[in-house]
Amino acid sequence: MNPYIVPGLVLVVLITVGIGAYGLRFARTTSDFLVASRSVSPSWNAAAISGEYLSAASFLGIAGLVLRYGVDVLWYPVGFAAGYLALLLFVAAPLRRSGAFTLPDFCEVRLRSPLLRRLATVFVVFICCLYLVPQLQGAGLTFTTVTGGRYEWGALLVGLIVTANVALGGMRAITFVQAFQYWLKLTALAVPVLFLVMQWQSDGRPAATPPAGPAFAATTTVTFSEAATLTLPDGTQTRMAEGEQQTFPAGATVPDVSSVDDHRGADWLLPGGDATLFATYSLILATFLGTMGLPHVLVRFYTNPDGASARRTTLVVLALVGLFYLLPTLYGVLGRIYTPQLLMTGRTDAVVLLLPEAALGGGHLGRFLGALVTAGALAAFMSTASGLLTSVAGVVFTDILHADRGGSVRDFRLATVLAAIVPMALSVYVANMDVSRVVGLAFAVAASSFCPLLVLGIWWRGLTDVGAVAGILAGGGAAMASVLITVLGPPLSGWPAQVIGQPAAWTVPLAFLVMVAGSLLTKRRVPRDIGATMLRLHAPESLRL
Amino acid sequence: MDGDATQDAKVRRTRVVLGEAAARRPATDPARADLAEQTPVGEALVKGLMRAQLALALRLSLVVVAGLGALPLLFAVAPGVGRAKLLGVNLPWLLLGLLSFPFLVGVGWAYVHWAERNEQDFTAVINRPEG
Secondary structure, rough: OOHHHHHHHHHHHHHHHHHHHHHHHOOOOHHHHHHHOOOOHHHHHHHHHHHHOOHHHHHHHHHHHHHHHHHHHHHHHHHHHHHHHHHHHHHHHHHHOOOOHHHOOOHHHHHHOOHHHHHHHHHHHHHHHHHHHHHHHHHHHHHHHHOOHHHHHHHHHHHHHHHHHHHHHHHHHHHHHHHHHHHHHHHHHHHHHHHHHHHHOOOOOOOOOOOOOEOOOEEEEEEEOOEEEEEEEOOEEEOOOOOOOOOOOOOOOOOEEEEOOOOOOOHOOOOOHHHOOOOOOOHHHHHHHHHHOOOHHHHHHHHHEEEEHHHHHHHHHHHHHHHHHHHHHHHHHHHHHHHHOOHHOOOOHHHHHHHHHHHHHOHHHHHHHHHHHHHHHHHHHHHHHHHHHHHHHHHHHHHHHHOOOOOOOOHHHHHHHHHHHHHHHHHHHHHHHHHHHHHHHHHHHHHHHHHHHHHHHHHHOOHHHHHHHHHHHHHHHHHHHHHHHHHHHHOOHHHHHHHHHHOOHHHHHHHEEEEEHHHHHHHHOOOOHHHHHHHHHHHOOHHHH | OOHHHHHHHHHHHOOOOOOHHHHHOOOHHHHHHHHHHHHHHHHHHHHHHHHHHHHHHHHHHHHHHHHOOHHHHHHHOOOOHOEEEOOOOEHHHHHHHHHHHHHHHHHHHHHHHHHHHHHHHHHHHOOOOOO
């Protein structure tokens, strides 16, 4: 095993806990725990939001998807970044001015409906769990890939560290932890990629799509975890049994494996055309509009001092996140050249972790850079999991323990532990769930529930509580049902697979339509103080009204 | 019962600070009073600000829909665009993997700039000395 990895991981955990403990010295009141007393500067806040947002799906998943499917999946990073533009244009400043702590708080401020508040709580908990489970799973998978240890240990270890950190330091501490982790994640991808590109240059710039299909860069032994049929470009087929090994010489063509779905040649290099048009637009809609509905992203906006700084923070986040997303694509493309065996084993998510040693060799440089990316991956799981846990704990604290008045720090710690138990148990028992697909589905649920609520709530005076409840139940409920069918149900094929596997293209318009129609039918229920609410949401704070 | 009453009294106890009380002095100029008291004039002022901000946001999202959202359709309708190469790299890879991010940041920067200008205009109307 790589001797640099364990010291690297220990260092990341120690720095995380250290900054958390340092933050604890400032965490005095419940308000410090929940929103850092709203005294975090825009640049710190933006780095923290980015650090929180760049999860296992961004750090490992995108490169793996690019390696496997090529140009069509570039919409994932573009959408993940563009979501912040939608958030900036429609939500950032008014949401901060509403003065709400959490999404259920926003429902209360805008529509004064306890029923809507309870419904929002259900969706916050559902989205957070949906997003938290794959983070812990990703941690388990990385642990297995790097150390060869058991999956459960990795998932539980990261779960426990994150729970302790949130329960002890709260938001104030994790603001600094998250900001540190953004820069760590960026460094962990940017530094190795420089050496990787130099290596690629000195190897004579091998093509990512050689005419004969991807070929092995070095002699490689592949172990098959399940029985499969290998097909070579000339049509010869070989049966491989479970657990069987085969060694391929350098320069040999990578055979097509029946158990792994991937794109080759022109399918990988060129956009998919009209066959994938529905799925592409559904993905665009989910990621562009889903970001504003993610509870762990929104909770960060309350730490801005005013609406104008919330806008500036969002712009910096957009730039930081965009800078980061330039890198995973390069890993995916270089992985096509240096780690094509992943196309045979199907474990493409490991490309970021394996690429430095595969391209630069097992010397000190390759191993050191391998440890650096692994440390970055650990930071990715920990920061996103911390953010999700803080927001779900905040909601459990105020809405389920009903501690909003006179709630103590001890209650918040209890809420954190309560909120951590379910996803940790799930991540151990549902180990086979598909990681990257679940993250996309979390975006679809957020886009079809909270996005219409926020956009209409902020810009349309006519929204009523009945309309909002109906819209969330119809759109969000349909998206939730699609998620449950995709994750728990039987595998689908044909058009139901597209419509249910990528539901956003129909659930988002459905949610908007039902919300508008429901509100128009119940016009009398428009809150009487709507004028005052709109003034508060949109008037600049400098007026001091 | 008595215990509850004293607890309620404890919860309700507030600290009075002279500076805060002074800051709560009634608004003196008419536009400010219109806003604070929700008169039709104040309502119209807020509606105007909201309309300006929403129009700005919608216009810029139209730019993004035209610039990015139309790409999958373009690649499907004109496959030749996908095969075109620039500096040895296929155009879709350059557009999505590299250029889309500065484009998004540019649109975001423009929004922040104009949204702040809208707010300054609004503040100027409210604070304008009545002639």
